[in-house]
Amino acid sequence: MNIALIGYGKMGRTIEKVAVSRGHHIQSISDPTFNDNQENISINGADVAIEFTKPASAIMNYSACFKAGLPVVSGTTGWLHNWSQLKEMVELHNAGFFYASNFSLGVNILHKVNEVLAKIMNHQPDYKVHIEEIHHTEKEDAPSGTAISLSHGIENMHNSYHSWILDNQGSINEIPIYAKRENKVPGTHTIHWKSDIDEIMIKHEAYSRAGFATGAVLAAEFMIGRRGIFSMDELLDMKQR
Numbered sequence: 001m002n003i004a005l006i007g008y009g010k011m012g013r014t015i016e017k018v019a020v021s022r023g024h025h026i027q028s029i030s031d032p033t034f035n036d037n038q039e040n041i042s043i044n045g046a047d048v049a050i051e052f053t054k055p056a057s058a059i060m061n062y063s064a065c066f067k068a069g070l071p072v073v074s075g076t077t078g079w080l081h082n083w084s085q086l087k088e089m090v091e092l093h094n095a096g097f098f099y100a101s102n103f104s105l106g107v108n109i110l111h112k113v114n115e116v117l118a119k120i121m122n123h124q125p126d127y128k129v130h131i132e133e134i135h136h137t138e139k140e141d142a143p144s145g146t147a148i149s150l151s152h153g154i155e156n157m158h159n160s161y162h163s164w165i166l167d168n169q170g171s172i173n174e175i176p177i178y179a180k181r182e183n184k185v186p187g188t189h190t191i192h193w194k195s196d197i198d199e200i201m202i203k204h205e206a207y208s209r210a211g212f213a214t215g216a217v218l219a220a221e222f223m224i225g226r227r228g229i230f231s232m233d234e235l236l237d238m239k240q241r
């Protein structure tokens, strides 16, 4: 597979390593820093584009790829207020687009297991839930977006819980999320279901950015020959078959 890499920052460089290790070829690299401030992206000869840049440039990059008939895999965050514009562009060009705000396969599998467990626990009132997330000390937001999504997954599947609360026991309808900050931890999330006699825990611990990069490369392999908008749900469902 020939890949047009758009954005050659921390993620772009990690994706390059993962893609090459899976036998793919980096056809082109577009990044204003890497290409001496050249603004146009280069995509000639590529089968798919992988885009990890900045919110302000994402939509323009997608547009250029769609016009050239190239499917796009993107993980750039912070542009989702333009989702309706993106949908129109995909329809207009009959394009292929894959988006995930978290490409880690492990985290996406954790979300699914979390929902199944919450559904089971709906009938087990002795168990109370709380979520713990640990991240590096430079992380500015708390709780993490992933912890909030995990809470939403439980709220959707369990009748007793309706919202989350940060670093606090809260009321019986609130899911406590405890956010810890420790040196150099890329991201750890644990869901605890605790009774007076035992405890069930499901945990995901990221060791590095490689998990995000691997998910993006798998998504690029998945997108060859596909048109329409896809997410990790489709990628994981396909892998389960």
Ligand SMILES: NC(=O)c1ccc[n+]([C@@H]2O[C@H](COP(=O)([O-])OP(=O)(O)OC[C@H]3O[C@@H](n4cnc5c(N)ncnc54)[C@H](OP(=O)(O)O)[C@@H]3O)[C@@H](O)[C@H]2O)c1
Pocket: 006, 007, 008, 009, 010, 011, 012, 030, 031, 032, 033, 041, 052, 053, 054, 055, 057, 061, 074, 075, 076, 077, 078, 100, 101, 102, 103, 104, 212
């Ligand atoms: N979905 C996921 O799983 C996931 C995981 C990690 C990160 N992310 C997101 O991915 C994005 C990139 O993260 P990162 O850590 O790689 O950031 P980064 O290290 O800052 O890299 C972004 C790169 O894109 C370049 N760029 C800016 N505008 C561009 C354009 N128009 N065309 C091509 N390249 C352009 C930047 O160049 P300049 O520095 O010159 O502007 C920079 O080199 C962020 O939005 C981040 O939140 C998503």
